[in-house]
Amino acid sequence: MLGRLFGSQRVSSFLYRVSLMMKPQVVFVLGGPGAGKGTQCSKIVESYNFTHLSAGDLLRAERARDGSEFGQLISNYIKEGKIVPVEITINLLKKAMEETMQQDEKKFRFLIDGFPRNEDNLQGWKSVMDGKADVKFVLFFDCGNEVCIDRCLERGKSSGRTDDNRESLEKRIQTYLQSTRPIIELYEKDGKVRTVDASRSVDEVFAEVKAILDKEG
Numbered sequence: 001m002l003g004r005l006f007g008s009q010r011v012s013s014f015l016y017r018v019s020l021m022m023k024p025q026v027v028f029v030l031g032g033p034g035a036g037k038g039t040q041c042s043k044i045v046e047s048y049n050f051t052h053l054s055a056g057d058l059l060r061a062e063r064a065r066d067g068s069e070f071g072q073l074i075s076n077y078i079k080e081g082k083i084v085p086v087e088i089t090i091n092l093l094k095k096a097m098e099e100t101m102q103q104d105e106k107k108f109r110f111l112i113d114g115f116p117r118n119e120d121n122l123q124g125w126k127s128v129m130d131g132k133a134d135v136k137f138v139l140f141f142d143c144g145n146e147v148c149i150d151r152c153l154e155r156g157k158s159s160g161r162t163d164d165n166r167e168s169l170e171k172r173i174q175t176y177l178q179s180t181r182p183i184i185e186l187y188e189k190d191g192k193v194r195t196v197d198a199s200r201s202v203d204e205v206f207a208e209v210k211a212i213l214d215k216e217g
Helices: 002-006 008-022 037-047 055-064 071-079 086-103 119-129 145-159 166-189 202-216
Strands: 025-031 051-054 109-113 134-142 193-197
Touching (some): 051 086, 055 109, 119 166, 134 202, 193 202
Parallel strands (some): 025 134
């Protein structure tokens, strides 16, 4: 019926556009612990039509959820500064994106903060989400290790996070340098990294973030 009214080519073109509209548009947000990823994501959400999904927050929420089969496992990994198994993280991210888009079809742009953190994360994302989500670019908050540690120790005074202590932080930074930096370098080769100097004030950093997002559209 539709084919006779509009011609089959037009219908398939229309359906293709609809499928593109429904595909999540993703910006990966990466940087060391304390680089300001969460702070900047909150400011982006205020000014742009993005939904912020923090891999760490989703894992912490799952850890705290009554009856979670993964709670203790997640707790052990976070305490040791290690990276949680990819299947758990991706399923939490996928579920969060699907629920957001079901509630509001206009909310299809996502900031995924703190992911992918290693090669295993990246391969897991590709195997589960390839063709189901469009990664636009990586927003990389570049910040010196000592600045990051000082910020986290200050945050730890009020955050209640078990991993905001010097011992955990040093482990997390080593994990970041060994596992996450190579992922950023991989995306850099594809011309998909937008780097921001995150050692500056919140407002100075956000001014640069805005310039990047306005340019990317």
